[in-house]
Amino acid sequence: MQRIHLSFGSLKTHFETVQVYEKIPENYKIPKKGGFAVGGLSVSHYLWSNLFGCLRSRNPFLNARSVARFRQRAKTPQAARNQAFKSMKTLHFDFEYIEAPWESLPSDDRELVAQARQACGTAYAPYSGFRVGAAARLASGQILTASNQESEVFPSGICAERALLYYLQAHHANDPLLAFAVASDPSPRICTPCGACRQVLLDCEKRQAKPFRILLYGDGRVACIASAAHLLPLSFTFDPVK
Ligand SMILES: [Zn+2]
Numbered sequence: 001m002q003r004i005h006l007s008f009g010s011l012k013t014h015f016e017t018v019q020v021y022e023k024i025p026e027n028y029k030i031p032k033k034g035g036f037a038v039g040g041l042s043v044s045h046y047l048w049s050n051l052f053g054c055l056r057s058r059n060p061f062l063n064a065r066s067v068a069r070f071r072q073r074a075k076t077p078q079a080a081r082n083q084a085f086k087s088m089k090t091l092h093f094d095f096e097y098i099e100a101p102w103e104s105l106p107s108d109d110r111e112l113v114a115q116a117r118q119a120c121g122t123a124y125a126p127y128s129g130f131r132v133g134a135a136a137r138l139a140s141g142q143i144l145t146a147s148n149q150e151s152e153v154f155p156s157g158i159c160a161e162r163a164l165l166y167y168l169q170a171h172h173a174n175d176p177l178l179a180f181a182v183a184s185d186p187s188p189r190i191c192t193p194c195g196a197c198r199q200v201l202l203d204c205e206k207r208q209a210k211p212f213r214i215l216l217y218g219d220g221r222v223a224c225i226a227s228a229a230h231l232l233p234l235s236f237t238f239d240p241v242k
Pocket residue numbers: 159160161162193194195196197198
């Protein structure tokens with residue numbers, strides 16, 4: 001059994017930003033306030049756009065224009081750097097999950113994964129040849145399964161996870177989901193849900209206001225994830241206009 005700790009988010013971007021800032025020449029001459037206008041852009045904007053050309057493509061939050069703003073307000077290049085750093089935040093998303101051989105799981109999780117693997121047999125995947133099965137255990141004890149269904153019009157097909165989640169919402173909305181397993185055939189590695197399915201898993205978790213366990217099977221091993229929220233940091237939240 002392995003405990004895996006993932007850390008991702010803006011840290012890398014932050015370091016790249018730091019490196020780029022280090023390249024600001026100390027003796028860089030500060031243009032007069034605003035420079036002079038050329039087609040709506042000041043000269044200082046123009047210079048900084050060139051200097052931070054690579055930054056624009058790597059960090060959408062700190063583009064050349066915002067750097068130019070810092071630069072124009074600051075009295076020295078060092079002050080510009082300090083101001084820019086003060087406005088930055090480094091945020092982390094961390095989560096841990098367990099990866100374990102299928103045999104070592106508790107019997108109820110083992111059973112659920114077995115059902116997901118079996119459900120691969122009901123997939124309709126003549127185009128991709130990648131069959132996926134999903135299984136859900138509800139609070140009532142019921143286990144339900146589904147599989148991916150492809151269409152001749154490719155986008156019209158649906159993943160196993162969403163096929164099952166929509167069925168659950170339609171027929172078992174008041175029976176909370178306790179655990180959700182996903183498996184594939186072939187199964188070269190742990191089968192992870194696509195982005196759309198991660199959103200719908202999270203929708204389901206939000207509706208029932210209680211996390212459910214996610215078990216992702218592949219090549220004899222299972223990733224056990226404590227909550228759908230871990231699979232989709234910075235998720236979309238719909239706030240209807242009132
Ligand atoms: Zn999917």
